[in-house]
Amino acid sequence: MTVTAQVRPATMSSSKPSDSAKKGLFVVFEGVDGTGKSTVSRMVYEQLEAEYPGRVELTAEPTDSWLGECVRRSSAEEVTGAAEALLFVADRAEHTRQIRAWLNEGKIVLCDRYYFSTIAYQGAALKASMGAKAAVEWLKEINRPVIEHPDLTLLLTMRVDAALERLSSRGGKTKFEQLDYLRDVDVIYRALAMEEPKLHTIDASRTSVEVAKDAIRLIKNNI
Ligand code: TMP
Numbered sequence: 001m002t003v004t005a006q007v008r009p010a011t012m013s014s015s016k017p018s019d020s021a022k023k024g025l026f027v028v029f030e031g032v033d034g035t036g037k038s039t040v041s042r043m044v045y046e047q048l049e050a051e052y053p054g055r056v057e058l059t060a061e062p063t064d065s066w067l068g069e070c071v072r073r074s075s076a077e078e079v080t081g082a083a084e085a086l087l088f089v090a091d092r093a094e095h096t097r098q099i100r101a102w103l104n105e106g107k108i109v110l111c112d113r114y115y116f117s118t119i120a121y122q123g124a125a126l127k128a129s130m131g132a133k134a135a136v137e138w139l140k141e142i143n144r145p146v147i148e149h150p151d152l153t154l155l156l157t158m159r160v161d162a163a164l165e166r167l168s169s170r171g172g173k174t175k176f177e178q179l180d181y182l183r184d185v186d187v188i189y190r191a192l193a194m195e196e197p198k199l200h201t202i203d204a205s206r207t208s209v210e211v212a213k214d215a216i217r218l219i220k221n222n223i
Pocket of ligand 1: 033038061062088112113114115117118119121122
C-alpha cells in the first residue's frame with residue numbers, strides 16, 4: 001500500500017484565515033483522466049454518507065451550471081488556451097460560493113477536481129505558448145481570488161499510459177486525453193505534490209476499493 005504524504009513549503013496554501021467562517025471539511029480529488037477519480041470519489045461519498053448521514057456533499061468541476069456548460073463547449077470549439085483557462089476559473093468562482101455555503105453548514109464537501117486541475121491541465125496546454133513556469137504562475141494567480149483552500153487534496157497517481165489504457169477500454173477520448181499531453185499534466189501535478197503540504201498522493205494503480213479505503217483513512221484523520 002502506497003500513500004505518500006508530501007510535507008513541503010506551500011505556494012498556493014494560505015496561512016491567512018479564509019474569509020468564510022468554515023466549520024466543515026473540504027476534500028478535493030485530483031488526477032489525470034483514467035486514474036479512477038470519479039469512481040473513487042463516489043465510493044468515498046457513499047461510505048461517508050452512510051456514517052455521517054446528511055453531512056456529506058459530492059460535487060465536481062466542470063460544474064453542471066451554465067458556466068460549466070461554457071467550459072464544456074470551449075473544449076469542443078477552437079478557443080485559445082487562455083480563454084479556456086479563464087472559463088474554468090469563472091465556473092470555479094461560482095462553485096466556490098456553493099462550497100463555502102456547505103462548509104459553513106458544517107458539511108464534508110467532496111469535490112471531484114478543483115483548481116489543481118486548472119494548474120495541471122491548462123498549465124500543460126499553455127506550455128507551448130507561454131512557457132511552463134510562466135503558465136503555472138499565471139494560473140495560480142488567476143485562481144487565487146476565487147478559491148477556498150482545500151483541507152485535503154487527494155492526488156490519484158499511476159502510470160499515464162496505464163491510465164490512458166483504462167480510458168480507451170471504456171471508449172471515447174477527449175482532446176484532454178492524449179498521452180503526451182497527459183504526461184505533461186502529470187509532471188505538473190507531481191510538482192504541485194512536492195510543494196503543497198495538504199496534498200497527498202495515493203497509488204491509483206490498485207483496485208478502486210483499495211484506493212477508496214486509503215482515501216477514507218486520510219479523510220478521517222482530518223475529521
Ligand atoms: P472529468 O473527466 O473529471 O469530468 O473532467 C473533464 C475534463 O476537464 C478532464 O479531462 C480534465 C479537464 N479539466 C481541465 O482541463 N481543467 C480544469 O480546471 C478542470 C476542472 C477540468
